[in-house]
Amino acid sequence: MNMYILSALILTLAYTLRANEVPKVNINVNFEYFCSDCTKYVSEQLYPTYQKLGSILDIQLNTFAFYSWTNKTNPDGTYDITIKNLTEVQGTLIQACVMEMEPIDKTLALLSCMFTSPDYQTQVNAGKQCSEKLGLNWAQINECAQGPLGRGLYIQGFERMMAVKPKITWFPWIIVNGQHTDELQDKAEHHFMKIVCDTYTGPKPDDCKNL
Numbered sequence: 001m002n003m004y005i006l007s008a009l010i011l012t013l014a015y016t017l018r019a020n021e022v023p024k025v026n027i028n029v030n031f032e033y034f035c036s037d038c039t040k041y042v043s044e045q046l047y048p049t050y051q052k053l054g055s056i057l058d059i060q061l062n063t064f065a066f067y068s069w070t071n072k073t074n075p076d077g078t079y080d081i082t083i084k085n086l087t088e089v090q091g092t093l094i095q096a097c098v099m100e101m102e103p104i105d106k107t108l109a110l111l112s113c114m115f116t117s118p119d120y121q122t123q124v125n126a127g128k129q130c131s132e133k134l135g136l137n138w139a140q141i142n143e144c145a146q147g148p149l150g151r152g153l154y155i156q157g158f159e160r161m162m163a164v165k166p167k168i169t170w171f172p173w174i175i176v177n178g179q180h181t182d183e184l185q186d187k188a189e190h191h192f193m194k195i196v197c198d199t200y201t202g203p204k205p206d207d208c209k210n211l
């Protein structure tokens, strides 16, 4: 084939691809730090799938620690969501800050690292070691986690989760293209790569073949 025809073909192909831009698969994941189904899902399903199919995925993450909160009612009838035990929610604060500060690839790497770390229980150690290993700015992340920004993100996580419909009854709670059913949840939690491939309406990436 001569070069002229080849470049004309490539241009046509590029144009066609842009004209038919296929929507990415939108995934919304609600999770807690101390939740073995969440740590498994993030490190064994979500992150490995992202590494292969990141270009067709649009991921939003949302975290809150329902094991450590109180609803304090003020004299004027308003109420505040507060952290019950700050030590217990350090991992959540660190991850909420990273989710805000870093792009999704770095964020998923950090989550996966913390969730599989031998220091998982001592949350700040896991956060520090994983941040350093991944070349993230630990000083900045820690400053966020220990300060008002981290607490604001924590409350935001709570509010976003309370607004989810149908109501969250399980973690990780996975929403695929705005939909949540028991069947979708089960597939997304245990066969995530397959559901991403099945849901994507564009030409199947090579990694989707032979699933």
Ligand SMILES: *[C@@H]1O[C@H](CO)[C@@H](O)[C@H](O)[C@H]1NC(C)=O
Residues within 6 Å of the ligand: 071, 072, 073, 079
């Ligand atoms: C917090 O407590 C107030 C007052 O009892 C109640 O109206 C509100 O629904 C509670 N909020 C949550 C999120 O549980």
Ligand SMILES: *[C@@H]1O[C@H](CO)[C@@H](O)[C@H](O)[C@H]1NC(C)=O
Residues within 6 Å of the ligand: 085, 086, 087, 088
């Ligand atoms: C807070 O949580 C930490 C870590 O789980 C625990 O060691 C500590 O006893 C808790 N503090 C209170 C006051 O419950």
